[in-house]
């Protein structure tokens with residue numbers, strides 16, 4: 001019997017590891033890690049904020065934890081960082097879960113909004129960023145029926161520093177288009193998206209699903225961008241079903257997946 005591979009969660013902007021609590025509780029058959037990105041949850045900031053800088057730092061944290069290959073799950077910013085992992089070290093991935101994310105860069109309007117948010121973060125701090133972001137982060141169903149989820153997300157954002165938030169914005173502003181990295185995906189992949197996500201809508205998820213051969217797409221009903229917190233039951237069911245289908249350590253010998261040296 002081969003052992004189940006570790007599962008690594010990569011958080012959204014501008015949250016921290018705690019956004020994955022319900023998933024960490026649900027996955028009991030393997031080692032689960034949710035490392036905070038550089039600058040978040042009190043971790044040291046990057047010298048130069050950039051998406052591949054976050055990816056490099058994440059890989060370093062996994063090295064320290066003794067993790068070589070793993071199944072990676074990234075939501076939104078977490079997905080952007082995983083595209084960096086695919087650029088830098090695709091051999092570290094044994095399985096991939098892309099939730100509420102997209103490969104494309106920002107539109108000019110979105111870039112302008114990010115620059116305004118940068119000024120807000122620096123001048124008014126995390127509470128003002130939370131106020132600005134909460135309306136779009138969760139879907140109408142959550143706004144109407146699960147106000148505690150929006151409140152929890154607000155607390156997560158307010159617990160971060162203005163510096164971490166500014167770095168995240170800077171890294172998103174300068175991130176490269178990642179459509180071409182999807183062609184490098186040779187591992188089982190699950191694409192998840194909330195049906196009410198307006199930041200990275202279902203059409204983005206469908207695009208990634210089409211680009212990754214053999215991937216599975218699951219649309220989570222009545223959830224917005226923070227689908228894992230808004231609809232943890234449906235999210236976890238899709239996650240656990242997927243994990244059951246990912247080969248364990250024996251899978252490292254399959255063609256197309258390189259060993260970690």
Ligand code: MLT
Nearest residue numbers: 012013075076077078199
């Ligand atoms: C996130 O959830 O990580 C951000 O909303 C992503 C983005 O703004 O592009």
